[in-house]
Amino acid sequence: YTLQNRGYLPPEFFGVNMARTKEEREQRRLEAKLRAEKRKAAKAEAAAALGSGGGDGAAQKDDKPNPNDLRNNLPVSRERNSSLPALSLPVDALAKVLRYLPAREWGALSLTCTGINRVLGGCRAAHVSSRVMRREDGEGKQSSCGSMCLVGGLRLCGGRKEAQEIIARSLAGGGETGRLITKKMKRSNKQNDSGDVDCDEYPGYARFVEEATIGYSAMQCSRTALFPTHLQGRFVSCSPEHTLLRMGGGGDTSSGPGGSGCCTWGVGARGQLGHGKREDEAEPRMLLGKIGWGVRIVQVAAGGGLVRVAHSLLLTSTGRVLSFGTAQYGQLGHGYDAGKQLSDCLRPRYIDALKDEKCICVAAGELHSGAVTIDGDVYTWGEGFCGQLGLGDRRPHLLPEQVTLGGLEDECVSNMSCGCRHTLVTTEEGEVFSWGLGRFGVLGRSYTDFTYQNDVGMVVPEGDEGHVQGAAANPPPMLAAAMDTVVAVANGGAAVAEMNVEGVNALMESLEALNLTLDDPSDQCYPKVIDSLQGFRAVGVCAGHRHSMILDEHGGLYTFGSGASGALGHGDFIGQEYPMKVMEFDNKRVRIHQMSAGVDISMAVSTEGTVYAWGKATNGRLGLGMEDRGITLPNTVEVGDEAFKAVDVECAYVHSLIVGLDGSVYQCGGVGTDGRDDGQ
Secondary structure, eight states: OOTTTTTSSOGGGGTOOOOOSHHHHHHHHHHHHHHHHHHHHHHHHHHHHHHHTOSOHHHHHHTSOOTTBGGGSOSSOHHHHTTOGGGGSBHHHHHHHHTTSOHHHHHHHHHHOGGGHHHHGGGHHHHHHHHHBOOBOTTOOBOTTSOOSSSSOOBSOSSHHHHHHHHHHHTTTTTTOOTTOOHHHHHHHHHOTTOOOOOTTHHHHHHHHHHHHTOBOOOTTOSSOBOOTTOTTSSEEEOSSEEEEEEEETTEEEEEEEEEEEEEEEOOTTSTTOSSSOOOEEEEEEOOSSBTTTBOEEEEEEEEOTTSOEEEEEEETTSOEEEEEOOTTSTTSOOOOTTSOOOOEEEEEEOGGGTTSOEEEEEEOSSEEEEEETTSOEEEEEOOTTSTTOSSBOOOEEEEEEOOGGGGGGSOEEEEEEOSSEEEEEETTSOEEEEEOOGGGTTSSOOOOOSSOOOOOEEOTTSGGGOEESTTSSOOOOOHHHHHHHHHHHTTOSOGGGSOHHHHHHHHHHHHHHTOOSBOOOGGGSOEEOGGGTTSOEEEEEEOSSEEEEEETTSOEEEEEOOGGGTTOSSSSOOEEEEEEOHHHHHTTOOEEEEEEOSSEEEEEETTSOEEEEEEOGGGTTSSOSOOOEEEEEEEEOOSOTTOOEEEEEEOSSEEEEEETTSOEEEEEOOOOTTOOSOO
8 A cells, every 4th residue: 555545645745647648648748848948948058157157156055956855866857846745855754754655655656756766766775774673762662663573673774874785785685796786777876976876676675675574565365465474485485305485576586585486496206396397406496387477476385294295385466376296195285186186286286276265374284285364264185194184083185175173263363384294373363273293292282192092103304214103104095086985984975885895995904004093083183272372472383393383472482392403492302292482592682583493403583683593403404514413502503794684594304594684595405406415
């Protein structure tokens, strides 16, 4: 919404007076011609007066242009500018007005009123500082113009000078290429003595900053255009095998992260890279098919685990969901294909079952997926043999179904995160619901056992090359006809005579070997609130492989689950069944802005842009060296640049990524492609 759309200012304030008819356009041309003649005559008179040496010295001093007057810096006639209220303001006053303008409307203003494009360049520092800096008065009270992502706000810069340095760094994307510095900018910088330049490139960077700090995204399906402030996969998402990164648009990779396009890299044997083939990609490669300019991407989610399956989800600006990769367990949400098979999808494909829903958040686990709609409803699909779908059973669901059990139907969910075998969501009231396999304490609450005491397990890193430990680590194979018959029988439907006897027997043998049942009353199979979190408001969750993380509104971080390799950050290797605050941050008065949980590794970004990491540090996956050891307390990650400020992190199994405020992206560790070993 622009200020004029909200009714704060009339359209005439910004000089919005476009010619609509042929006669009006012709009249504009005549007026422009007359103004050009007047300027030419004025220049001739000034040259004649200068040549004659006439005029009073005091008068010449008074006629010296004021650099704070917008009308003296514009490449259009002063006669027309004098009628625009916006241009009657000094530069510093206009900067205070424009700081309330979102990046999308800033760009629209620069296009509509091209005459003040150069002047807007002088307001960039004030605009970006209002989003990345917390302002306090003498009594320590926070100004309302600061960042709204946390109650404490962000402190990514300390003043106008640092804001100008941030903008300058953004033009190079953290490097020395200067890739966003155009010839037009260089030319205007030489011509303008005041230092203001054309701000053609700034709206794109401002949009990136707004998404990283206050969750604002120009979604077409939402009136407020606000995402959850602590969303996983806002810019980058990674699984143990592959990585997704929002970048560029329409094949353009020069705009850095946060663009409307998407690039992928890593292992592609299961089609999770979306390039139409099962080949690995060692370097980022842009997705085609109108993604980036016809279809704008606003969130990415990479799913997969140590069972060597992987899939990907993309959320568009219109609220539609695209999925591709492994379909073996129904995690793509497309259901059966024409041949009654679950075929892998090698290119992004819309989930038709969600076409009537407008989604604002997507999440991908190891074998299941989920989405949150604009109305706060939760939909899940995929493998549910550990109750991770929250639908009250342990059946697979090949199409998205709404989660209504446990009182979640009456709650308005803001975001969600899918782990290996469990799922976490937060509501607008700050409550956290969890469901799925409760092993290791990843649910953060007490739970009842499954009907049969079976060895429900998962793949763990300590196994032989990541193989299964526990009989039920792998779900039974998804045999289409057999699964349909078993589900029908469980529902009291199909007759035994119509069964596919061979397929059913094979499936039932698998179920008996795993000691599983399709129906189960355990509260691991439906959402249940984490009671121990009563008393504070949660704003973000992250479900890892076998541990979980929760962020409160004051920047406090809570972890629970397996303590293997020190992934909980409490100074030991002991697991926790209930959320426990990471006191290392409290002792150092550090507030957390974003966090990520992977496979026995954890990372977080503070409100000052510092990156912390802890857990398994083998092969440099945390950016803390190549030592094969477990780090039990948060350690600072250095990228080799003292001025670097981070805004987001994502970690998986053997690699992690850091997104900087300047638009740079750093990778720690690496996924082995084309037969190479993991790590680097």
